[in-house]
Amino acid sequence: MTSDPDHEGKEPPPDRTVIADQPSADIPDRTVIGPETAPSDTPAAPADPTLIGDQPQTQGGAAVRLVQPGTLINNNYRINSLVSVGGMGEVYRAENVFTGDPVAVKVILPDLAQDAAVLDLFRREARVLVQLRDDAIVRYHNFVLDNGLGRYCLIMEFVEGRHLGTRVNEDGPLDDHAALALMRRLAAGLGRAHASGVTHRDLSPDNVILRDERVDEAVLIDFGIARSTELGDGLAGRFAGKFKYIAPEQLGHWGGDIGPWTDVYGLALLIAMVARGKPLAMGDSVISASTARQAIPDLGGLSHRLFPLLQHMLEPDPQRRPRDMAQVLRMIEDPLHLPAQYRLPLWSASAPAPDDTGAGPTVIAADPVTQSDSPFAAQPMPAMPASDPPRPSGRGRWIAGGAVVAVLAIATGAFLALRPDRPEPVAEVPDPPPVAALAERDETTREGFLASQSLPDCTLAYRIERGANAGMIATVGAGPVDGSALLAAYEAQFGTRPSLVSQQVAQAQCPAVDFLRQISGRPAAAPALSVDVQGGGQAFQIRGEVSGMAARNLWLFLVAPDGAVYDLTAQATRDDDGRDRFGISVGMAEGGQPYLLAALASDVALASVAAAPAASPAAELLPRVLDELRAAGAAPAVDLVVITPEPAEEPAEPEAEEPEAADPAD
Known part of the structure; x- marks a missing residue:
C-alpha cells in the first residue's frame, strides 16, 4: 500500500x-x-x-x-x-x-x-x-x-511508490498536463467506486500513491476512512490534518448528505494542491474550515487550463457542482460542457453575488434556506457589495459560409478583476506607472529584423524555418505585397537575397496578422509548429505537434476566414518527450479560403484567452491578449502556418454516349 x-x-x-x-x-x-x-x-x-x-x-x-x-x-x-x-x-x-x-x-x-x-x-x-x-x-x-x-x-x-504528497513536497508541483492526467485517472477510478456505492471522503495527497513513481499510475488508498460523523464521535483530534481536503457537507453544511459530489469537491482540492505545490488555505479547525467553505476559495496562481473546472467543482452547494465524476471527465475532455460563468474567476472579493438564475459563486451564510445545522458553522458574514453581474458568455458557434467547426474546444477560465464603480479620488494623484511594453526586439537577428521593417497594415513578414521552403521569406497579407524593398534591405543586412513566398488571407483575418506582427521577433526561442492536413470537401483534418516549449505556456489557436478565433490548447496533449500533439476536424469555408494556425509560447498564462467564448472575433480578443502580454513585459514567441485547404472537386459530368451508327446492310 x-x-x-x-x-x-x-x-x-x-x-x-x-x-x-x-x-x-x-x-x-x-x-x-x-x-x-x-x-x-x-x-x-x-x-x-x-x-x-x-x-x-x-x-x-x-x-x-x-x-x-x-x-x-x-x-x-x-x-x-x-x-x-x-x-x-x-x-x-x-x-x-x-x-x-x-x-x-x-x-x-x-x-x-x-x-x-x-x-x-x-x-x-x-x-x-x-x-x-x-x-x-x-x-x-x-x-x-x-x-x-x-x-x-x-x-x-x-x-x-511514493505518496503523491511526498512527490510534490520533494519534486515540486505538477505541470498542467500531469495534473490533468492525474485528475482523469482518479476521476475514472472514483466513478467506478461511486457506481458500487462507495464514496472515498478523504482525497488527500497522502491517500494517493504513485505506483512505480508514475503519475499516470496513481492509486487511491484508504477508502471509507474519513467519515461525515467523525466530528461527533471523538475523532476530531485525529481528523485535524484532513481539514484541508474535506467538503462543506462533511462539516454538517447543506444537510450533511455525503455522495459522489463530496469526492468531486475533495478531488478539486487535491488537484489544486498538486498544481500549486501547497494546499489551499482551507482551515485547520472546525470553525476556520467552515469559514473557508462559505464561497469558492481563492485559486489565484493556477493556470486557465485548471481553475475554471476546479472552481465549478469547489462550489460550496453540492447542487451547483458537477454531480458525479462522469460530468467531471466530460468537462476535462470538452470544456464546452463547463457552464460559462466559471470561465471568470469567482473568488474576487468583489465578485458578483448569486442571482436567481444560479449564476455566480455560492455563499453559504447568505442562504437562509440551506443554512448549516452544524454546531460548528461559522456566523453569517455581512453581505459583500454587489456589482453588476457579468453578461453570460455564450459558447458561440463558428459558421463560415454555412460550415461548422467540429471538435474545437474553448479554453476556460480567466483572471479578470471585476471591481465596483468607485468615486473619483480626491487625494493627490500618484505618478503614472511605467508604460507596459513587450520585451525589446533584437534587430540583429533575422526574426527581429523582419518584424521591425516598415510594412503596410495587415502585412507580416517572417523567415520560413522548416520544410521545402526553408530559408525563404514569407509575407502574409490581405492583398498583393511588393517585397522588393524588403528583400533589398534584408540583403544589405545579411548579405543574402532569399526568395519570397506570398500568402494571401481574408480581410477579416487582418487583426490576427497585425497581432502576430506585434509579437514577432522578440528575444525568445520560437516554438516549432508542424502540421499535416488531410481531406477536403465539407471538412478537413489537421494533425500536428508543437515542440520547443520548454516550461512555457502554450496558446494554440486557429483563425478562421471570417476572423473568428478558436482556442485549441485543450486539444493538445503533451507527451513524455515534451511535444504537444493535437488533432482536429474543421468544417471548410466556401472557396477554399485560408486559415491561420498559430502556436504562441509565453511565460504568461493568458487570462484573456480563458475568458473568451469560442469564435471570439479577432478584432476584439487579440488586442486584449496583446495588452495582457505588454502588461507582463512578456517576450512571446510564435510560429505560424497558413492552411489553404483544397476545395472539393466537382464531380465530372458523364460523357454522353453517341448513338451507334446504323449498319447499312440492315
Whole structure:
C-alpha cells in the first residue's frame, strides 16, 4: 500500500495478487506468483505468537500498541515491518505466507472498532471494495478480526511508490498536463467506486500513491476512512490534518448528505494542491474550515487550463457542482460542457453575488434556506457589495459560409478583476506607472529584423524555418505585397537575397496578422509548429505537434476566414518527450479560403484567452491578449502556418454516349 524504507529502490514483484470477481469458500484466492516467489519444498514457518511492542505516541497523543515483525495475522499474513502510524491505525508491510505476495495490513485502532456504526461501515465497504477492480484503486483482499491482537485488520495490495504528497513536497508541483492526467485517472477510478456505492471522503495527497513513481499510475488508498460523523464521535483530534481536503457537507453544511459530489469537491482540492505545490488555505479547525467553505476559495496562481473546472467543482452547494465524476471527465475532455460563468474567476472579493438564475459563486451564510445545522458553522458574514453581474458568455458557434467547426474546444477560465464603480479620488494623484511594453526586439537577428521593417497594415513578414521552403521569406497579407524593398534591405543586412513566398488571407483575418506582427521577433526561442492536413470537401483534418516549449505556456489557436478565433490548447496533449500533439476536424469555408494556425509560447498564462467564448472575433480578443502580454513585459514567441485547404472537386459530368451508327446492310 505504501513504500517501505527497507525496500526503497528495489524492483517490485512482477505480478501481484489477483482476487477472483466471485470468491467463494470452496475456491481459494487465485495468485499469480513471480519467479522469485515460486513455491518451494520448504514447509511454511510455524505461526509466531502475537507480539506487542512498545507504545509510541501518535500525533493526537494516544498510545499505539505496535505489532512486532514476524507476527502472523489471521494465520495468513506475516508482518515484516512498520510502514506508518496514523490517526486510524498502523500500516505494516507483510507477506502472504502461502504465496509470498507482498500485502499491506492496516491494523485499525481499538476505539474505532468499538463503535458499532463505524465497524459496520468498514465491513460493508470492505465487502464492496474486495469486489471492485480498477487500476486507480488499491486492491482490497480482506477485512478480518485477528484474535491474537483482538483488533480488526484491512488486508490490501502493497503498492510500491511514493505518496503523491511526498512527490510534490520533494519534486515540486505538477505541470498542467500531469495534473490533468492525474485528475482523469482518479476521476475514472472514483466513478467506478461511486457506481458500487462507495464514496472515498478523504482525497488527500497522502491517500494517493504513485505506483512505480508514475503519475499516470496513481492509486487511491484508504477508502471509507474519513467519515461525515467523525466530528461527533471523538475523532476530531485525529481528523485535524484532513481539514484541508474535506467538503462543506462533511462539516454538517447543506444537510450533511455525503455522495459522489463530496469526492468531486475533495478531488478539486487535491488537484489544486498538486498544481500549486501547497494546499489551499482551507482551515485547520472546525470553525476556520467552515469559514473557508462559505464561497469558492481563492485559486489565484493556477493556470486557465485548471481553475475554471476546479472552481465549478469547489462550489460550496453540492447542487451547483458537477454531480458525479462522469460530468467531471466530460468537462476535462470538452470544456464546452463547463457552464460559462466559471470561465471568470469567482473568488474576487468583489465578485458578483448569486442571482436567481444560479449564476455566480455560492455563499453559504447568505442562504437562509440551506443554512448549516452544524454546531460548528461559522456566523453569517455581512453581505459583500454587489456589482453588476457579468453578461453570460455564450459558447458561440463558428459558421463560415454555412460550415461548422467540429471538435474545437474553448479554453476556460480567466483572471479578470471585476471591481465596483468607485468615486473619483480626491487625494493627490500618484505618478503614472511605467508604460507596459513587450520585451525589446533584437534587430540583429533575422526574426527581429523582419518584424521591425516598415510594412503596410495587415502585412507580416517572417523567415520560413522548416520544410521545402526553408530559408525563404514569407509575407502574409490581405492583398498583393511588393517585397522588393524588403528583400533589398534584408540583403544589405545579411548579405543574402532569399526568395519570397506570398500568402494571401481574408480581410477579416487582418487583426490576427497585425497581432502576430506585434509579437514577432522578440528575444525568445520560437516554438516549432508542424502540421499535416488531410481531406477536403465539407471538412478537413489537421494533425500536428508543437515542440520547443520548454516550461512555457502554450496558446494554440486557429483563425478562421471570417476572423473568428478558436482556442485549441485543450486539444493538445503533451507527451513524455515534451511535444504537444493535437488533432482536429474543421468544417471548410466556401472557396477554399485560408486559415491561420498559430502556436504562441509565453511565460504568461493568458487570462484573456480563458475568458473568451469560442469564435471570439479577432478584432476584439487579440488586442486584449496583446495588452495582457505588454502588461507582463512578456517576450512571446510564435510560429505560424497558413492552411489553404483544397476545395472539393466537382464531380465530372458523364460523357454522353453517341448513338451507334446504323449498319447499312440492315
